[in-house]
Amino acid sequence: MDTSAMARPARTRVRRAAKGSVTEGAARAGLAARGVIYLLVGVLALRVAFGDGGQQADREGALAALSHEPLGAVLLWALGAGLAGMALWRLSEAVFGSAGPDGRKPGKRLLAVVRCVFYVCVAWSVLSFAAGSGRSRSSDEQSRDLTARALGVPAGQWLVGAVGVGIAVAGVWIGVQAVRRSYHDKLKLGALSRRTRRLVDVTGVGGGSARGLVFAAAGAFAVRAAVDARPDRAKGLDDTLRSFAGTPFGPWLLVLVAAGLVLFGLFSFALARWRRV
Numbered sequence: 001m002d003t004s005a006m007a008r009p010a011r012t013r014v015r016r017a018a019k020g021s022v023t024e025g026a027a028r029a030g031l032a033a034r035g036v037i038y039l040l041v042g043v044l045a046l047r048v049a050f051g052d053g054g055q056q057a058d059r060e061g062a063l064a065a066l067s068h069e070p071l072g073a074v075l076l077w078a079l080g081a082g083l084a085g086m087a088l089w090r091l092s093e094a095v096f097g098s099a100g101p102d103g104r105k106p107g108k109r110l111l112a113v114v115r116c117v118f119y120v121c122v123a124w125s126v127l128s129f130a131a132g133s134g135r136s137r138s139s140d141e142q143s144r145d146l147t148a149r150a151l152g153v154p155a156g157q158w159l160v161g162a163v164g165v166g167i168a169v170a171g172v173w174i175g176v177q178a179v180r181r182s183y184h185d186k187l188k189l190g191a192l193s194r195r196t197r198r199l200v201d202v203t204g205v206g207g208g209s210a211r212g213l214v215f216a217a218a219g220a221f222a223v224r225a226a227v228d229a230r231p232d233r234a235k236g237l238d239d240t241l242r243s244f245a246g247t248p249f250g251p252w253l254l255v256l257v258a259a260g261l262v263l264f265g266l267f268s269f270a271l272a273r274w275r276r277v
Contacts, residue, residue: 014099023092024277030086030119031272037062038207039265045241045258049251055160057258058139058237059122063129076130083123089277090116147222148231160234161226168219171212178208188274200274202265210260214240 040062040184048057055061066075093112099102150160177183183204218240226232235243244254 015132018164023089026085027089027275028272029082030084030089031268031275033082034086034185035265035268035272036066036079036082037265038211038261038268041067041237042095042261042263042265045261047255048242049245049258051277055102056138056140056238057241060129060138061238063126067129073082073130076126080123080127080130083119083126087116087119090119138238140239141236141240143218143222143234143236144231147225147234151226151229151231157226157229159226160172161223163223164219164222164226166219167222168216171217171219174215175209175212178205178212181205183208183257183271186271186275188276191274200270201269203263206260207262210257211264214261217243221250227265 036098037059041057041059044055044061044065045057047055055065063076063079066072066079069075088134090112094109094116098108098112102108120231147160150156150163153159181201181204187200189197214237218235218237221235221243225231241254241257244257247253
């Protein structure tokens with residue numbers, strides 16, 4: 001008896017269930033939640049650029065700002081649930097493959113695993129913030145702490161340097177992919193009018209380029225921390241964004257980057273609506 005032939009329909013049913021309405025809903029909720037965070041971070045960064053630097057321009061600052069809004073606690077729980085949905089979707093991609101002809105390649109599955117772990121951590125931090133009233137650590141504090149621990153292990157400078165290079169390369173890759181509009185492969189382009197597609201491209205190219213620049217800058221700071229063996233050289237999202245205001249372009253570069261993050265938030269909403277899952 002050919003047991004593999006009997007098992008194949010069962011695997012097919014499991015794969016279809018994993019890609020069914022529940023996982024699709026989780027993916028779209030996760031993309032929308034990501035959009036909210038980037039939108040809020042972009043707005044906070046714009047406030048920093050125009051002289052109001054009282055709040056952190058990072059995820060923690062965004063959560064704090066959201067908590068002060070009407071129904072803030074409900075919104076925080078919804079945001080955490082959405083990000084948990086994003087983690088579930090990435091887990092499904094790791095196990096069963098993602099959309100597209102090359103979605104089941106080992107490289108794609110490995111990237112899905114990394115994304116799943118990342119969003120598990122993000123969802124946990126948001127849900128922890130929603131559950132308690134205590135202040136969470138800023139991205140800058142977390143970055144310096146992790147860098148100090150890494151520098152304290154054997155070959156720590158090489159480890160921090162390698163991670164920094166990886167983040168910087170990822171930033172360049174994100175920016176290039178945005179400029180090339182590679183996200184078109186993941187969109188239901190037939191459902192978009194010509195005008196809507198142009199608007200999505202504005203958010204996708206502008207937002208992805210800004211996001212890539214932030215990643216590249218954060219990676220460069222990590223490399224500098226490794227070379228100097230000084231954890232205080234590493235920067236989280238807030239300090240990375242503020243560093244753009246210290247360039248010869250003044251606060252206007254930060255304005256452009258912050259506006260780009262707002263655009264990426266809007267682009268995430270577009271993905272939540274029209275992405276193939």
